[in-house]
Amino acid sequence: MATEKTDVVIVGAGAVGGVLAAELGKAGMKVIALERGPRLRTEDFAPQDELRYFQRQDLRPDPKRQPVTWRPNTGARATLIQSLSYGNQAGGGTVHYGSVSWRFHEDDFRVRSQTIERYGAAAIPEDSSVIDWPVSYTELEPYYDRAEYDLGVSGKAGNLQGKKIEGGNVFEAPRKRDYPNPALHMDQVGVNFEAAAKKLGYHPFSTPRAIVSQPYNGRPACSYCGFCQGFGCHVGAKSSILVTKLVDADKTGNFKLITGAMCYRVNTDNSGRATGVSYYGPDGSSDNTIEADLVVVAPFIYDAVRLLLLSKTDRFPNGLANSSGHLGRHIMSHLGTRGFAAFDDRHINVYMGPSAQKHTIDDFNADNFDHKDLGFIRGAQISAGPAGLEGGPIASAMNMPPPPGVPRWGAGYRDFFSKYYTRYLALTGQTENLPYADQVIDLDPNVRDAWGMPAPRMTYDWRRPNEVKRVQFINNKLLEIGRATGAAHVWTAPTGPGAPGSHHQGGVRMGHNPRDSVVNKYGQTWDIPNLFVMGSANFPTSAGFNPTLTIQALSYMTADAIVNKYKKNPGKLI
């Protein structure tokens, strides 16, 4: 039986795990991280192979080995989710992500209060479980700043200490200083989107991304190859955890990464303390244990919830840290509603340049616009880029349904796609969907993964009245912007079934008290002070923004709290 002892064990070496490993290691704590996938290197990403990385999702979990099931309601049969949009290697999702790096708005942290103040309590759907975050933007700002500078984000400030700056996001919360790197070069997606949005009186800007626009911390500038979303970066310009914090963690001399390690249980003792974790080794062996003073669970939300449920004991019969009964509840996901503009008079060459959500307007996100009489609250980030967020022809063909009147196959489709592949841009509305208590992750009684563990099962349907109205509103904006580009053809994609989109959040939500949440703002579980569970699972609400920079900022904040408070006096931080 392989047993190791350490100060801290972290399950999952992704956006959270990488930051904690480096920061705790720097403070002299011995850290072991378990990672179920491999540790790849920049050299591994030279083949820019759309089939392998985008279509077959080589950097993401294999749904056959690591199934996740979904059903729209408890009466329906759960089916396999065919495409899993999270990471499966050291660096986690930051290896393949599009690198979009937002600070949330001030009101994103206080959706409940903001809504009641502006529209009255009746504006919140009765069945929604919206709560305010236990952390404010002001409190998190220094950690956003640290993440942007430590990792390397490129963008242009739109609100520098309260001063609005044109060309940046004028809706952003005030920041103390500008981004460490200037905004990435604009391509024809940006040029056309910007002109259209300005014509309509909106406020377009280059999406801030964790891709360095100039040499930074020993890494080269982006080469604009376009293979970002779904791919590892072939020059290391993408500021993934793989080329940033895991390198820092190595340098501390206090960090050990165990790859091919699938954690199956958090161990606890009779006193209710976490004692460590057990995991399957790459050879399938199950008798591997790490004993640790502090346990951090930081995989994607499915595995976080599942691990706590699987680790139940007599003392914790409903799963670890679940005295509130909120574990696995309030699941959210971004819906990507899509529109398209195809041109007869110009090329767009959508495959060039950093691929995901290239240019943005924030005018219809959060509470940046008046929702009075609209019948819904909260909004969406509206951006432009390739269909499928990656510019190759497979992603475009698979994610761009042809306009009405054009068939999906045959000579008509061939002529449509061959003419417009280099002459289109896609518009995406990334909607902030509200939390609902009956949107749940639990254990599937019928499906097991390659290790024999029950698959996570999601019960979720975004088609709530509030959400449907928001999608209709945003789709109309996509059409309006599409038309303003002067495109020959403008259309939207059908919204499809109620299945979850990307960027899943919730399930281990943070809150002000142990009654309505699982963890405090540091990700420390209310029930077991030496067990932290972190990541987007902690988000009480989802914002219309990509989650990663907020996950990272929270991780820096927690690292500080562990080093400065917890290390000296292990116990409840709040």
Added chain:
Amino acid sequence: MSKHDEARRAFLVGAAVVGAGAATGAGLVPDALAQQQPAATNTAATGHDHAAASGSGYGAALNVDESATIKAFAERLMPGAPGKPGATDANVLNYIDLALAGAYSDQLDFYRRGIAQLDAYCQATFKESFAKLPTARQDEVITALEQGKATGFTYPTPQAFFNTLRTHTIEGMFADPVYGGNKDFAGWRLVGFPGAHPAFTPADMASKEAFAGGVLIGLQGQAPTRRT
């Protein structure tokens, strides 16, 4: 044309020479090496494929009849025309066959059952197998599948079979030639994708014209000629 190419092509073209193809193992080798050949040579080879095929083909996973069905089906999904390479030109059949012998081997049963149901439907409706129907009839059948109106299907459903074939045809048209389709970058030439360029310049991105800044680049090297 190299002996290797000949064997590989023979392997796909007819059952009569399958022994030779199998003996050299050439049928398991994707068309990647073919991309190093001058385009003209490969165009000739493609032409030979068409002439000799008459719906037959044999490969790593599918049998002769199954190959004929998939080849015909894929060609209707992405039909070729002068100056517009289609599924046969791109060797989508080879892509699907190699995939079913490798990455998609768990879908071989799906394919076999789908093809059997398809042919049963065609026999019941038109008294002929799918591959032997006139193209206009084939299009009617595919429409019936797409709309879920084709009868007699259990597993896979007609829509599932249609959607999978559409997806795999798109993959075979546009995936790198290393996977056995997109022959001579036929798919990339069709749509104007320049392949895996490691960098684009600000000037490239400032242009409102078709990209003309270099050769087509695949995983195993550059194409000898650009899209015209």
